[in-house]
Amino acid sequence: MxxxxxxxxxxxxxxxxxxxxxxxxxxxxxxxxxxxxxxxxxxxxxxxxxxxxxxxxxxxxxxxxxxxxxEVGGAGFVDKELKFIGEPIDLKGFTTPNGWPPxxxxxxxxxxxxxxxxxxxxxxxxxxxxxxxxxxxxxxxxxxxxxxxxxxxxxxxxxxxxxxxxxxxxxxxxxxxxxxxxLDYNRDWVVVDVELTGKNRLDDKAIQICDSERIGTFIPSHLPFRRWEFIIYEDEDKNDFENDKKIQELIGRWLEPDEYKIIRKAVYQFHSxxxxxxxxxxxxxxxxxxxxxxxxxxxxxxxxxxxxxxxxxxxxxxxxxxxxxxxxxxxxxxxxxxxxxxxxxxxxxxxLMEAYANANDPEDVPEELVAKGYGSFILPNLDEGLFFGGKALDSMAAGQIFPQIVLYTDGVIEERKDHLLGNGFSFISKNKIKILDHHKEFLDQLNCKFITVESDVLESNPWVSGFLELGDTFVIRPDKYIYGCSSNNVSLEEIIDDLKARMIRN
Ligand SMILES: Cc1cc2nc3c(=O)[nH]c(=O)nc-3n(C[C@H](O)[C@H](O)[C@H](O)COP(=O)(O)OP(=O)(O)OC[C@H]3O[C@@H](n4cnc5c(N)ncnc54)[C@H](O)[C@@H]3O)c2cc1C
Structure with a gap:
């Protein structure tokens, strides 16, 4: 049709x-x-x-x-005096395996x-x-x-x-x-964006404010903008938070009203x-x-x-x-x-913000809650799905994101090379990649690219060389997740056969 x-x-x-x-x-x-x-x-x-x-x-x-x-300077949880609980996370000047700042x-x-x-x-x-x-x-x-x-x-x-x-x-x-x-997190919050009218005098770290009077968040957005978010408690009237005077009162710990203009505000119910x-x-x-x-x-x-x-x-x-x-x-x-x-x-x-706010001592907050709050900084790999054998095996680094190859000049990234991988599957190895004749038609149909990484590129790309130590040829999906990698245990031919069976089955 x-x-x-x-x-x-x-x-x-x-x-x-x-x-x-x-x-x-x-x-x-x-x-x-x-x-x-x-x-x-x-x-x-x-x-x-x-x-x-x-x-x-x-x-x-x-x-x-x-x-x-x-670029974000850092992030952390602060107490009611706005002092960091533990060390803030320093995020500046760091490049992740994806080739970008966190x-x-x-x-x-x-x-x-x-x-x-x-x-x-x-x-x-x-x-x-x-x-x-x-x-x-x-x-x-x-x-x-x-x-x-x-x-x-x-x-x-x-x-x-x-x-x-x-x-x-x-x-x-x-x-x-x-x-x-x-998943049972339903709370009202007010969210405010302001535009600074003068010079910025606020810190460049995002903070989660663990104050029992009112928990909140401060975001040092792209200048001249700054963002605050504050919880609205159940016994409060949400409509009061639409009022600029109320917002000026909340922001008063950081700025005088003549230092900014409120450009946008909204009351949301945050859901999970x-x-x-x-x-x-x-x-x-x-x-x-x-x-x-x-x-x-x-x-x-x-x-x-x-x-x-x-x-x-x-x-x-x-x-x-x-x-x-x-x-x-x-x-x-x-x-x-x-x-x-x-x-x-x-x-x-x-x-975790609520628990820190209500604890006499941050040390009293249960470990599981601290782990849950901070656990969010590392995202999981994929597990079941379109991977060799149908499940992302650790031994193949399957389900993990393959790092982006980048080129540096004087320690600064000059070029990000994902475009070399094309928009289909790609094969990456330190060695010349050998493909059997009977696989060629299928790999053409997948629009595959084959990349042999030169030794000078490996030297300047430790994330990439780290992965390539784990196996020989990495088969990368178009979304840059690893499908599987060949090694002494699994040949490239087996991986391609497995992929073919998953792509063409009825
Ligand atoms: C205060 C706040 C801060 C946030 N901060 C971040 C952040 O820093 N980083 C981050 O990654 N995420 C953040 N998020 C989450 C992020 O804003 C949302 O996940 C994102 O906006 C979702 O985008 P969406 O396109 O799925 O939905 P929406 O942005 O809601 O877009 C849905 C679109 O569908 C249209 N629509 C609806 N119904 C119909 C219909 N029947 N017919 C036709 N069109 C229709 C609407 O008009 C709308 O344009 C934040 C959210 C909030 C509330």
């Missing part, structure tokens, strides 16, 4: 926009729909991680984030605006002020109806796959009758919820439609970017290269446990 589009994306927030750019770049015919005319105006995402920046390289929006962001703070109105402009220049059909009304998924594909909010006219479209990127109150999730698991399914038939949920967490870890949008990055190459292989749709089963298998970690650990930071 002919469809109007390969993919429909419902919701053009940051996650839907990223998915649209990724899928369009893969040559797919994409329609993207949003009920709003403009980008979201209230204070939301402020940090992008190293993996986030690496993912954005794929559609060349990393420069947008860099232009409008600042985190940067950006100003979302600037980045979202430029990303929307970039999307406007692509072949994606964009319908703004259109609301998703209904979806029907059957053997012939998907039919969905949207309503034009300017004239109330309804229109039906068809597509092969539909992606719900329509945020926390997702209509797609509700229409598909996908239930959610509530996870959809029970990230997929139903040919429809998928990504971003906040699939998972929501309090923002203490700065990972909500990142989790959504990971969803889009994980799904886009799989859908593209199915549509463009006729690989088995069974590939798509691995989306939920891989992404749901990872997103669950982010949701749980984000709430863990909130719980």
């Amino acid at each position: 002919n469809h109007d589009y390969d993919i429909a994306i419902i919701g053009l927030g940051p996650v839907g926009s990223f998915a649209a750019l990724l899928l369009e770049k893969k040559g797919l015919k994409v329609i993207a729909i949003d009920k709003e005319k403009d980008i979201y105006s209230l204070p939301r995402a402020v940090s992008i991680s190293d993996q986030g920046l690496r993912m954005t390289q794929e559609v060349e929006i990393d420069d947008i984030y860099i232009k409008h962001s600042t 985190m940067r703070f950006f100003h979302q109105p600037y980045t979202d605006k430029e990303i929307r402009k970039k999307l406007d220049e692509t072949s994606v059909t964009i319908l703004l002020e259109h609301e998703m009304m209904s979806v029907e998924d059957n053997d012939e594909g998907i039919k969905f109806i949207t309503k034009n909010l300017t004239d109330s006219k309804e229109q039906e479209y068809s597509c092969k796959y539909l992606i719900g990127a329509d945020g926390g109150s997702s209509a797609v999730r509700k229409l598909l009758k996908i239930t959610q698991e509530d 919820v996870l959809a029970d399914n990230f997929r139903k038939g040919n429809c998928f949920l990504i971003g906040d439609a699939a998972h929501q967490n309090p923002p203490f870890m700065g990972e909500g949008m990142m989790s959504g970017y990971r969803d889009a990055f994980n799904l886009a190459w799989k859908i593209s292989y199915v549509i463009n290269n006729n690989f088995s749709p069974i590939l798509l089963d691995s989306y939920q298998e891989e992404r749901r446990p990872h997103a669950n970690f982010v949701v749980e650990n984000s709430a863990g930071i909130g719980e």
Whole structure:
């Protein structure tokens, strides 16, 4: 059957926009729909991680984030006198295996605006002020109806796959009758962005404020902006926190009212919820439609970017290269446990803040809670999914992200080399990679790239050389996760046979 589009994306927030750019770049015919005319105006995402920046390289929006962001100086928990509890984490000047600093703070109105402009220049059909009304998924594909909010006219479209990127109150999730698991962190917070009117005199470390009078967060965002977030207690009236005077009172510990302008504020209920399914038939949920967490870890949008990055190459292989749709089963298998970690650990930071605030001595706070709060700084590898043998084996480093090869000049990164890996699977080794004739057609169909890393590059890339000590040839998925690596125990031929069986089975 002919469809109007390969993919429909419902919701053009940051996650839907990223998915649209990724899928369009893969040559797919994409329609993207949003009920709003403009980008979201209230204070939301402020940090992008190293993996986030690496993912954005794929559609060349990393420069947008860099232009409008600042490297994070450090982070830690402080007591009611604003003194650090233990040592703060120093993040400055550090490059991770992804080839970027661990985190940067950006100003979302600037980045979202430029990303929307970039999307406007692509072949994606964009319908703004259109609301998703209904979806029907059957053997012939998907039919969905949207309503034009300017004239109330309804229109039906068809597509092969539909992606719900329509945020926390997702209509797609509700229409598909996908239930959610509530992980039980539901608290009201007020979030305020200010613009400094004079010189900055605030520290460059993000702090979690563990004060029993009111816990909160301070974020040294991209100058001239600064962010504060404060909890609202159950016996307080949320409406009071919409008032500038109240906000000036809260910020008064740091700044006098004539030192800043309040530019945006919002009262949110921070949730921790996870959809029970990230997929139903040919429809998928990504971003906040699939998972929501309090923002203490700065990972909500990142989790959504990971969803889009994980799904886009799989859908593209199915549509463009006729690989088995069974590939798509691995989306939920891989992404749901990872997103669950982010949701749980984000709430863990909130719980640790409350525990520190209420303890007479920080030493009294239970170890498990401290571990949960700080555990969030190291994200897990993938476990079950599209890996050699179906499970990410430690012995092969499978399920881990392969480091990005970078080139330095005078100790400064001059070039990031992910583009060498192309947009399909890639093979990386210190030695010349030998491929058997009967595997060549399959690897061509996968658009594989073969990279032999020269010794001078290995010397300047300790993360890469560290991995290449563990095995001979690394098979890397398009999202840079390791599928497997050959060694004395497993040959490259066995790995390719295994991959082929997973990609073409019925
Ligand atoms: C205070 C705060 C701070 C945060 N800080 C960070 C951070 O530092 N780093 C980070 O990674 N994350 C952070 N997050 C989380 C991050 O903001 C969200 O995870 C992210 O915005 C989710 O993006 P999304 O595109 O999935 O959803 P949204 O941004 O909610 O976009 C959904 C889109 O769908 C559209 N839509 C909804 N329903 C329909 C419909 N029926 N038809 C058509 N369109 C529809 C909406 O108009 C909207 O444009 C923070 C969140 C908050 C609240």
